[in-house]
Amino acid sequence: MSSLGPTLGAIxxxxxxxxxxxxxxxxxxxNYYRDYPKDRLTLKVLVIGIWSLELLHSxxxxxxxxxxxxxxxxxxxxxxxxxxxxxxxxxxxxxxxVIVQFFFCDRIRVFSGKALFPLICCAMSVLFFTGTLASVVxxxxxxxxVVVNTHRWLLTAIFIVTTVTDVAIAxxxxxxxxxxxxxxxxxxxxxxxTLIIWCIESAVAKSVASVLQLVLFETNANxxxxxxxxxxxxxxxxxxxxxxLNDRNRLFNGATEDPPPFITFNSNSTQTPSRPSRNVVxxxxxxxxxxxxxxxxxxxxxAEIEALNMKNAAECR
Numbered sequence: 001m002s003s004l005g006p007t008l009g010a011i012x013x014x015x016x017x018x019x020x021x022x023x024x025x026x027x028x029x030x031n032y033y034r035d036y037p038k039d040r041l042t043l044k045v046l047v048i049g050i051w052s053l054e055l056l057h058s059x060x061x062x063x064x065x066x067x068x069x070x071x072x073x074x075x076x077x078x079x080x081x082x083x084x085x086x087x088x089x090x091x092x093x094x095x096x097x098v099i100v101q102f103f104f105c106d107r108i109r110v111f112s113g114k115a116l117f118p119l120i121c122c123a124m125s126v127l128f129f130t131g132t133l134a135s136v137v138x139x140x141x142x143x144x145x146v147v148v149n150t151h152r153w154l155l156t157a158i159f160i161v162t163t164v165t166d167v168a169i170a171x172x173x174x175x176x177x178x179x180x181x182x183x184x185x186x187x188x189x190x191x192x193x194t195l196i197i198w199c200i201e202s203a204v205a206k207s208v209a210s211v212l213q214l215v216l217f218e219t220n221a222n223x224x225x226x227x228x229x230x231x232x233x234x235x236x237x238x239x240x241x242x243x244x245l246n247d248r249n250r251l252f253n254g255a256t257e258d259p260p261p262f263i264t265f266n267s268n269s270t271q272t273p274s275r276p277s278r279n280v281v282x283x284x285x286x287x288x289x290x291x292x293x294x295x296x297x298x299x300x301x302x303a304e305i306e307a308l309n310m311k312n313a314a315e316c317r
Contacts, residue, residue, distance in 0.1 A: 006223035007079045008068055014231030015061050021235030022058050025051060028242035035249055046103070047245070050096060050238045057092040057234055060085045080145050087139045093234040094132035097162065100237040101125040104169050107244075111176035121172070124165040131158040148221050159217065163210040170203030198247065202240045209233060 029051045033044070064086040068079065102125060105118040112118075135154055138147045148155060177192050177199070213229035 004076075004079075006220075006225060008065075010224040010227045011068075011231070012065060014228045015065055017228065017232040018061060018235050019058055021232050021239055022054050025054055025235055025238050025242060028239065028246055031246050032242060035246065039245075043245070046099075047242065050099060050241065053092055053096050053099075054235055054238055057089055057096070060089045060092065061231065064089065081143050082145070084140060084143065087136050089231070090139075091132065091136045093231070094129050096234040097237050098125045098129045100241045101165060101169060103241050104173065104244075108169065108172045108176055111173065112179070117168075117172055121165055121169050124161055124168070128158060128161045128165060131161065145224075152221055155217065155221075156214070159210065159214040163207060163214065166203060166206045166210065170199050170207075173199045198244075202243070206233075206236060206240065209236060 029047055032039075032047055036043075064083050067083040067085075102122060105121045105125075108121070109115050109118045131154060135147070135151065135158065138151060139145070174196050177196050209229045210233075213226045213233075216223075216226035216229070
């Protein structure tokens with residue numbers, strides 16, 4: 001590995017993107033604790049735990065870059081034998097990915113009311129983490145990126161499993177939400193449509209990154225260009241989870257007074273809006289008709305929420 005571009009350059013680009021996404025995660029974590037102070041404790045612990053793992057991930061990654069560019073300056077042999085903190089960076093990335101996938105698998109269980117498919121997705125996530133752990137152990141023992149070539153089949157299997165798992169989770173969530181969409185109430189359908197679009201966009205972003213990573217790895221594993229997509233993956237996953245938590249206010253603002261239980265992530269939680277709500281009176285010639293329509297819409301929405309509450313009470317609790 002004589003050229004620095006496909007080695008150190010690829011790692012630095014991946015670290016820059018990872019740090020950028022970590023900054024976004026930090027902002028999202030702050031917004032979460034500000035807007036949802038009454039969420040259940042497990043969700044709060046999950047958010048701070050993911051953020052802490054990301055912080056450690058970024059610290060270890062930049063320690064690797066500092067070691068390669070400063071501590072071992074002028075010693076190109078260390079590009080094939082990077083600091084061992086680099087291997088723990090890969091392990092942390094896999095751990096964050098699995099935690100986020102478990103989170104969305106639990107959402108599928110709540111949406112669908114069934115546990116079989118979420119369990120299959122969880123099993124695939126565990127398989128991905130086990131493979132990553134095995135590869136990190138090999139890298140740690142050999143302390144050389146030569147393992148990438150000698151155990152190329154293992155890395156290929158890891159990349160394929162995580163890509164398939166992401167796509168399966170996205171399809172299952174869209175299908176489960178599509179069942180809820182079969183409602184006669186337009187506001188519920190609009191909310192579900194927004195959720196489905198978000199699921200598709202999130203899945204496309206993660207799947208494209210995974211596919212590009214796999215293609216670059218299979219094309220030339222010695223060149224570490226695939227690291228550009230591997231290193232930021234942890235932050236990309238955590239951002240998708242935090243976005244799902246933080247979008248609740250935006251989704252239901254103006255639609256319902258309180259979000260329905262199938263999307264609150266906590267049947268007992270209430271959300272604090274970023275600014276105090278106020279009543280708005282619109283003066284118009286058909287004031288009576290408008291108020292009646294608004295009341296009807298409100299009654300329809302509340303009826304739908306109550307039906308969904310009865311259907312999903314056990315899962316949400």
